[in-house]
Amino acid sequence: MELTEPNPYTRNLIIISLLFIFYNWLDLSPPELTTFNILFNKFEIGNKDPLSVIPWIFYFWFLFRFIQESQNNSIDVYKARVTKLPIPKRLEYKLRSLADEHYKDIGKGELIEEKNITEESAADAKIEIHYLNARESLLPRLYYSATYQSNNNGRREGKFFIAKINFKDGIPLLLAATLKYAYKENCVATELVPYFLAYTAFLSGMEIVLFK
Incomplete structure (x- = not known):
């Protein structure tokens, strides 16, 4: 059985976001090696300054394409169903x-x-x-x-x-409906989770830029 994803950029955005998050949480640092291999050819990095920019380029590209390819407006779906x-x-x-x-x-x-x-x-x-x-x-x-x-x-x-x-009656009803929606609807995993991870990754990336 062939598995298809509603948005092909979901996986890319999740991976790059997790890399940002784990890089910050684990307090990682770039390796000292300045060489890498591509198709059995050895290359040496002469200028390491762009290395801090390249991940951001991938991040914003995947986020941009994810938004473009997104089939549902998650907020509208949530409002309509919850x-x-x-x-x-x-x-x-x-x-x-x-x-x-x-x-x-x-x-x-x-x-x-x-x-x-x-x-x-x-x-x-x-x-x-x-x-x-x-x-x-x-x-x-x-x-x-x-x-x-x-x-x-x-x-x-x-x-x-x-x-x-009143607030006492309204909030429990809304929370219960939200949890039911999150459990049953596939768009939570395909739409909301990638946005949440992308937002967390952006905060992690900014923390690296500003404080490390």
């Missing part, structure tokens, strides 16, 4: 109460103004919670709807609302 969360059973009653309170304080007035309905119709609206979404904010927000019986066509009409949830 930030839209189902309603947890253990929080269903609490979130339903939150939706009722939000509608009473804010949503009902918006519904009356936008749909031009009576106070009575708005008060009898049916509240339904749908999902949590953290795409536009750090913490997930509750999306719920309020529907009422229309006098024009006899069908139910309504409006979606967004209610903020």
Whole structure:
């Protein structure tokens, strides 16, 4: 079976990044030898100054080509698959109460103004919670709807609302979804890990340049 990688430059970027990281962590130094062999020909290095620049050239080239060849925008994939969360059973009653309170304080007035309905119709609206979404904010927000019986066509009409949830409930939900995403999705290994290693390698390389 032939194995193919979504991005052929993933391996190159990971290898060069690990070389930078281990070179710094292990406190390595260049060998004193100034000769090397290529195809049975012996060459002598007359100017060793470019040796500190050549790894950076490879690093930035592999990083540039990796970004070019990247098929998915990792941040967009994460937002699309993680930030839209189902309603947890253990929080269903609490979130339903939150939706009722939000509608009473804010949503009902918006519904009356936008749909031009009576106070009575708005008060009898049916509240339904749908999902949590953290795409536009750090913490997930509750999306719920309020529907009422229309006098024009006899069908139910309504409006979606967004209610903020507290930090205590929001962060555990987001962390749990992130861990589930990291465990199941292949793009974490092919997209996020190379970026993380490249970032760590850059910091390691800068430490070598500035402090060694």
